[in-house]
Amino acid sequence: MTTKTETMDYDEVLERFDPVLGLEVHVELSTRTKMFCGCPNAFGGEPNTHVCPTCLGLPGALPVVNGSAVESAIRIGLGLNCEIAGWCRFARKNYFYPDMPKNFQTSQYDEPIAFDGYLDVELGDGETVRVGIERAHMEEDTGKSLHVGGATGRIHGADYSLLDYNRAGVPLIEIVTKPITGAGRRAPEVARAYVSALRDLLRAMGVSDVRMDQGSLRCDANVSLSPKGDEVFGTRSETKNVNSLRSVERAVRYEMTRQASLLSRGAQVVQETRHFQEADGTTSAGRPKETSEDYRYFPEPDLVPIAPSSAWIEELRSTLPELPWERRRRIQQDWQLTDEELRDLVNTGAADVVAATVDAGAPVDDARSWWVQFLTEQANSRGVDLADLPVTPGQVARVIALIGEGTLTNKLGREVVLGVLAGEGDPDEVIASRGLEVVSDDSALTAAIDEALAAQPDVVEKIRGGKVQAAGAIVGAVMKATQGQADAKRVRELILQRCGAE
């Protein structure tokens, strides 16, 4: 095993160095079919069932560009305030790897479809940072390898590997930032906020599932340090495997402290790929590159150039949805939130899901409290982002509606949502299978109440004597006896009725 990597105290890092970030985000588009063939673009599936001669790279098979992927790429470019190329080509990126069927990736090289844009990113305290976008280009995903045996789970040292080409040829957009400088102490936070804002934007456009946990949005973080005040960028590392917003922040911060420690000891930062370890928040070196990769890019001769007309581009521009930050501004007005309330909503990543829950018919306050409180706790305890919880805004809205009509209590509602999170189906299915409906039959309640009253005659005396708040003890006993399935308000009414204290 390697010895423990040394890191520098974060405050000291910032006294001596300026961090420079570069973020590369790969987004899987949610088109119906793959990038260059008619196979379904669907997550999962039995291995090697969503394949054809083209995405398996069989001899003689040829690619045909998926028009709706190009459309998504242009819309993303427009959403990122990019220029859209009037004419561009695909290029082949040549390298050998078993999960890449043709041993070249059809990508774009020096002619990306979108370039030179920006994304305004809001930090936790409301400060806005403008992140420059270098380019957004189209490419195809690779298959997946499962390396069996060996210590690292990587191909080297594995006993054998299994290959699944279902993902091969899934359309990807790679979005690359310009170098992000001047963020200083807030560099990790800026990285996280950028990925979060980008995710919100892509979700609002409906171009991708943007599920970091399923890999439909993947982030590589490039980090380097320059000595304080020095304009020259240092050697960067590229950290892969960063698959949650929290990890983006942690990975950047860790790399800053690791590189600072190296540089302060006179050692060199190695230009390499590093892997992020979720468990302890550190990064570890990939296999060192003996030579720099030469991908031998050249224009893809099997495809014709893409030349989107300006009329088409303008038409797509007109279909852009309300952008997330515009929507937030509107939400703040419509819901009459204070700046602080809005920020809480945004910082917990709840703004969009709350809005979607409201759109599904829930009152604003209920939607807010469900997401910001109970569901945020659930997300935190599972270590996932709020939006990645396996419950939809529509399902939350349904639970809120059932509480509103008295079918569920708040407590039962939470239990229903836990059932949904556990994969037991829609709220109504969970209610049916767990038998969670409120006991609203008075005769069933009366028996429990009489029993409780008989057990505590002293309390009954107090109630009768006018101490109505003493009824709480009996309510508690009844709720316990009915295992929480009674409507507490109704129980109270019945207790007071029976004690003649109405």
Next chain:
Amino acid sequence: MDPTTRTAAELAAGIHAGELSSVEVTRSHLERIAKVDSEINAFLHVDTEGALATAEKVDADIAAGRPPVSPLAGVPLGLKDVLTTKGIPTTCGSRTLEGWVPPYDATVTRKLREADVVVLGKTNMDEFAMGSSTENSAYGPTRNPWDTARVPGGSSGGSAAALAAFQAPVTVGTDTGGSVRQPGALTGTVGVKPTYGGVSRYGLVAFSSSLDQAGPCARTVLDAALLHEVIGGHDPMDSTSLNAPVPSVVEAARRGSSGDLSGVRVGVVTELGGEGYQPGVLRSFASAVDTLRELGAEVVEVSCPNFEYALSAYYLIAPSECSSNLARFDAMRYGLRVADDGTNGADDVMSLSREAGFGAEVKRRIIIGTYALSAGYYDAYYGSAQKVRSLVTRDFDAAYEQVDVLVSPTAPTTAFRVGERVDDPMSMYRGDLCTIPTNLAGTAAMSVPSGLSDEDGLPVGLQIMAPALADDRMYEVGAAYERARDAAAGGALVDRIPEL
């Protein structure tokens, strides 16, 4: 009369009229293959069962009074082994694909099947279409029926030799730098490279994607035209396929056989001749030009100065694309796999399998192409080659403003001896001097027999070139020339092929 000596047009007419049975015609060709192919080695795989099944269907249709589904329904054909055939092995002449049975048909294959053309089998070729002699096949060289000590040209040598050996009346070849036309010239048959994008490349195992084009091979210009119309046309599965109707090449061939070329402007390319060309080839070419003039054509000389650099540009572009196209042969999903004994990692299994599966010429081109695309060399090699490509295209554009078609010898020499050039790649590559410019420009060209060279008695080809999507022009000129040449010689050239 022996069906194997007849043209595809004659066989189709007989079968469709109910005078000939497709099954009998097919059997005659299968028997011919059985008899002579041990000597010629034109076929890598013969699909007796499939061929007879198609022939039976056609005979049943005709007997039931149903019209034939295409002008070539029931006619036997050989298919170059670089086009995928569902359920029938496709090797590309390579050890690496030995035993590979594709799960899908190339578009050309599908069109042939839909046209009820009887596919006899798969023809031999230089490995992955890289070569000019068919000596680079992993399954042994094909021999030239005119002289079995000589090569039939390549890479579609199997398709050309099958015609000259009367094993099939029509075949399909592919042409990346002359691979249909040069074998046509060396075997005294007709070979056509259609306009790039005119015939779908879907299922054509790529050598060089921007240059590859499948085309018809036949013993007559009309037969080539009939096949051209069956295999041509737009294909949504091939992004580089042209969305345009197939030029009316059959009509053009019929019009040409009236023998009148008055009003047709023919350009002789100055740069394609002279030093380095076999004198007998040049004499045959000069005589062909005289014949065109006699038919009424207006002949002028046209200069295409950048053709001089075409060969060099081609031998950078084609290997560059090939280095990438052939990367998929890595033993992971299909093809030859060696050294997978648990002691080697994936990288080693890949490289050892490629080492074992590819022949020397394929390796040479992969290495050249890998080098030409490398960082630091790209601009000097691949980049410069693309510039030459643009200049060659401009030369053609300028020439076709002055003339309707261009002509040249198809190849600088007649058929050479087996083994003569295998150790001298440059002399092998120079055999493509006249054919390469057309591939670089994506235009059309064909080779038509222009007789025998007076010094060695071997066939010579006349190359007729036409602008993109004007394939009909060369068919008209080719058919007119063919008729005049045959009339002057007192018979078709193929009638003079020695008995095997």
